Amino acid sequence: MSDTTPLLDVSGLTKHFPIKGGFPIRRTVGAVQAVDGLDFQVAEGESLGLVGESGCGKSTTGRLITRLLEPTAGTITYRGQDISHANRKELAPIRSEIQMIFQDPYASLNPRHTVGKIISGPMEINGINPPGGREKRVRELLEIVGLNPEHYNRFPHEFSGGQRQRIGVARALALEPKLIVADEPVSALDVSIQAQVVNLLQKVQRELGIAFVFIAHDLAIVRHFSQRVAVMYLGKIVEIGDREDLYDNPRHPYTRALLSAVPEATVDEEPRERIRLTGDVPSPINPPSGCRFRTRCWKATEKCATEAPPLVQAEGNKPGHLTACHYPETEPTIPAPRLSKDPEAAA
Amino acid sequence: MTSTDSQPFLSVKDLKVHFSTEDGVVKAVDGLSFDLVRGKTLGIVGESGSGKSVTNLAILGLHNPDSTAIDGSIELDGEELNGAPEKRLEHLRGNKMAMIFQDALASLSPYHTIGTQIGEVYRKHTGASKAESRARAIEMLKRVGIPQPDRRVDSYPHEFSGGMRQRAMIAMALVCDPELLIADEPTTALDVTVQAQIMDLLKDLQREFGTAIIFITHDLGVIADIADDVLVMYGGRCVERGPKAEVLRTPQHPYTFGLLGSMPSLDGPVDVPLNPIPGSPPSLLNPPTGCRFHPRCAFAEKVPDGRCAKERPLLEIVDGRGSACHLTDEQRREYLTDTAAKAH
Numbered sequence: 001m002s003d004t005t006p007l008l009d010v011s012g013l014t015k016h017f018p019i020k021g022g023f024p025i026r027r028t029v030g031a032v033q034a035v036d037g038l039d040f041q042v043a044e045g046e047s048l049g050l051v052g053e054s055g056c057g058k059s060t061t062g063r064l065i066t067r068l069l070e071p072t073a074g075t076i077t078y079r080g081q082d083i084s085h086a087n088r089k090e091l092a093p094i095r096s097e098i099q100m101i102f103q104d105p106y107a108s109l110n111p112r113h114t115v116g117k118i119i120s121g122p123m124e125i126n127g128i129n130p131p132g133g134r135e136k137r138v139r140e141l142l143e144i145v146g147l148n149p150e151h152y153n154r155f156p157h158e159f160s161g162g163q164r165q166r167i168g169v170a171r172a173l174a175l176e177p178k179l180i181v182a183d184e185p186v187s188a189l190d191v192s193i194q195a196q197v198v199n200l201l202q203k204v205q206r207e208l209g210i211a212f213v214f215i216a217h218d219l220a221i222v223r224h225f226s227q228r229v230a231v232m233y234l235g236k237i238v239e240i241g242d243r244e245d246l247y248d249n250p251r252h253p254y255t256r257a258l259l260s261a262v263p264e265a266t267v268d269e270e271p272r273e274r275i276r277l278t279g280d281v282p283s284p285i286n287p288p289s290g291c292r293f294r295t296r297c298w299k300a301t302e303k304c305a306t307e308a309p310p311l312v313q314a315e316g317n318k319p320g321h322l323t324a325c326h327y328p329e330t331e332p333t334i335p336a337p338r339l340s341k342d343p344e345a346a347a
Numbered sequence: 348m349t350s351t352d353s354q355p356f357l358s359v360k361d362l363k364v365h366f367s368t369e370d371g372v373v374k375a376v377d378g379l380s381f382d383l384v385r386g387k388t389l390g391i392v393g394e395s396g397s398g399k400s401v402t403n404l405a406i407l408g409l410h411n412p413d414s415t416a417i418d419g420s421i422e423l424d425g426e427e428l429n430g431a432p433e434k435r436l437e438h439l440r441g442n443k444m445a446m447i448f449q450d451a452l453a454s455l456s457p458y459h460t461i462g463t464q465i466g467e468v469y470r471k472h473t474g475a476s477k478a479e480s481r482a483r484a485i486e487m488l489k490r491v492g493i494p495q496p497d498r499r500v501d502s503y504p505h506e507f508s509g510g511m512r513q514r515a516m517i518a519m520a521l522v523c524d525p526e527l528l529i530a531d532e533p534t535t536a537l538d539v540t541v542q543a544q545i546m547d548l549l550k551d552l553q554r555e556f557g558t559a560i561i562f563i564t565h566d567l568g569v570i571a572d573i574a575d576d577v578l579v580m581y582g583g584r585c586v587e588r589g590p591k592a593e594v595l596r597t598p599q600h601p602y603t604f605g606l607l608g609s610m611p612s613l614d615g616p617v618d619v620p621l622n623p624i625p626g627s628p629p630s631l632l633n634p635p636t637g638c639r640f641h642p643r644c645a646f647a648e649k650v651p652d653g654r655c656a657k658e659r660p661l662l663e664i665v666d667g668r669g670s671a672c673h674l675t676d677e678q679r680r681e682y683l684t685d686t687a688a689k690a691h
Contacts, residue, residue, distance in 0.1 A: 053538035054509075160627040190394040191565055192643075195609035195623035202620065217538070224611035224621065247613060261543040263568030264612060267592040276547065277540045280508040 005080055006041035007179060007211050008065065012074035013038040015060050019285065033284050034060040036235040037074065039311065042179065047205055047212040049226030049243075051219055051258075055281055056232040058215045062181045065213060066100050067091055078179075096126050099172040101201075103184035105164035109156040115142070115167055116152040122174045141170040145200060162193035169200060173208070181213045186221065198225060219262050223247055228320075231255050234284055234292040237311055241321030251314050251321075251328035254293045291326065299327045354425070355382035356559050357406070357527055362419035362429075364398070364405050373631045375401040377583040378419075380662075383576075385526065386553065388560040390574030390591070392567060392606075394628050398583040399563045403529045405429075406561075407446055408436040423527065442472045445520035449532040451512035455504040461488070462500035465519045472523045487518035491548060510541035517548065524556060531563045546573050567606060571595055576667065579603050582629045582639035589668035597683070599670035601644045604683045638673065646674055646682055 016031035102108035139149035294300035466480030488496035641655035
């Protein structure tokens with residue numbers, strides 16, 4: 001971390017969704033602990049990847065940063081200003097600097113609006129009149145994202161999935177944001193199209209110096225796109241670090257298991273390290289005590305059940321590579337599968 | 348087991364599936380042939396709209412005959428399925444061939460317990476009693492690795508997690524020991540750690556029962572893990588076929604090559620842009636002439652006389668390996684192998 005103020009500083013970020021009881025008195029009977037105490041920073045022009053399985057809280061994190069949701073606890077500081085509980089009016093100037101790209105290019109564009117109207121929407125709302133008019137700016141944006149500026153008057157249904165995602169990118173760029181939260185921007189696209197959109201985002205990030213929070217479940221794409229990566233499990237960051245450190249020297253057992261489960265399109269002479277986790281992710285309504293991964297971890301001990309491991313620089317880690325584990329992995333790779341494949345043994 | 352080793356268990360020849368729509372005829376599958384032997388897994392890869400699912404619904408006879416024209420031959424263990432009476436297909440489905448779908452929640456009835464749904468299949472095909480089919484359901488749930496199967500048999504689908512539902516659906520598909528299992532993107536909706544569990548399970552079950560599996564996916568990584576042979580589909584046709592290792596290491600068709608090149612890997616270079624395939628998949632209402640991939644192909648201009656746009660390349664399979672492309676072997680070696688080696 002440099003000593004300059006980061007663009008985005010998140011500390012102790014927590015979001016619990018209350019669960020209401022039934023008729024007649026809808027009392028709060030519990031809470032889904034979607035995000036529970038996240039700390040991370042994003043520097044200007046940097047891309048931070050958030051990975052994890054479904055339900056780990058990565059999308060909720062994205063919605064908290066963009067303040068589509070209000071955090072239960074913790075602070076979100078954007079360029080030195082605390083926006084955790086800012087109201088609509090206070091948020092207005094910031095909203096134009098933090099934009100979002102959504103997963104589903106079919107659901108995120110209004111089918112009754114032309115491309116021109118969709119992309120100029122953010123400018124209209126914020127009362128921005130770029131030199132030469134909004135239409136000129138929209139045509140420029142279409143050009144930047146690789147679409148034909150002539151398509152200004154077309155409707156979303158006239159475009160393919162990949163092209164629609166480009167429209168979404170153009171809309172996010174319309175206000176010259178400093179930070180873009182991209183929530184699974186390519187997972188709804190065909191394999192041959194994914195690379196097109198990843199390249200476009202990378203071009204945008206480099207040329208316009210925009211910082212990204214890149215949320216995805218595809219570990220290979222995150223590695224390709226983000227300089228730093230945070231791995232989440234059940235609402236907590238279990239490991240965060242530069243991509244080289246994290247992918248080449250994962251210290252948290254969950255990171256290892258996750259990486260080893262990714263099927264790769266190569267035929268290896270020697271099979272890769274394979275860790276098979278048993279069971280499913282526990283419910284975030286009632287997460288395990290102590291370390292949340294302990295119910296599926298092959299190293300778990302008494303200590304893991306009583307004491308939540310802090311996210312710290314484990315011994316042997318490079319600076320900035322933090323791991324939340326009492327027993328971080330030390331060997332470069334784990335040899336044979338260590339887990340029993342019989343789920344009954346684990347149950 | 349009636350067939351010998353030399354005779355394929357499933358043989359699809361020149362299969363055509365055309366749908367009549369208001370806008371015209373959609374040629375979803377247009378001349379597809381492949382064979383599958385017992386105990387092997389054929390991986391079918393392709394993007395959305397390439398015809399992979401349509402092919403398999405045709406094998407199972409699940410298309411609506413009023414709006415679908417199916418042409419060609421589908422032979423299962425020597426028996427012709429195309430045009431077979433519905434009664435016969437109904438008997439074969441679930442008994443001799445079974446299917447696993449992508450979305451387990453949508454494929455299970457929310458109003459019936461898991462046990463009832465698995466037992467129903469068994470009762471229908473074997474005429475077993477309620478008690479027998481319940482015992483069989485418990486046995487199957489145990490086999491697919493659901494903890495406490497005697498208790499879970501009375502659960503409803505919503506009480507199961509995504510991975511458990513997929514296991515339950517596999518149990519339902521395998522309850523009558525089918526000899527052909529068609530898995531249509533069975534792991535796409537699952538997390539990677541659960542996906543790995545399900546693929547291990549399918550491999551174990553195949554080893555045990557000798558089931559022939561058709562595994563449909565868009566993920567070449569999954570193919571590398573589970574398939575023996577690979578069939579790559581594009582625009583309703585097979586563009587390349589062969590043993591897994593050969594297709595992934597030395598792709599012959601520019602499309603396969605492009606797919607492999609456009610995927611980032613966990614240990615590849617990070618500071619170079621990916622190599623996407625330009626353009627988007629074709630519309631099957633109005634497919635490109637000649638080779639359906641030619642508008643997106645980087646090598647189409649290397650073929651003289653614009654043959655790629657005029658002439659449909661034939662799929663020549665020698666020893667189970669081949670591709671449908673006009674490039675000569677030398678050109679292929681020059682363009683495809685070099686860069687493939689670089690990318691991986």
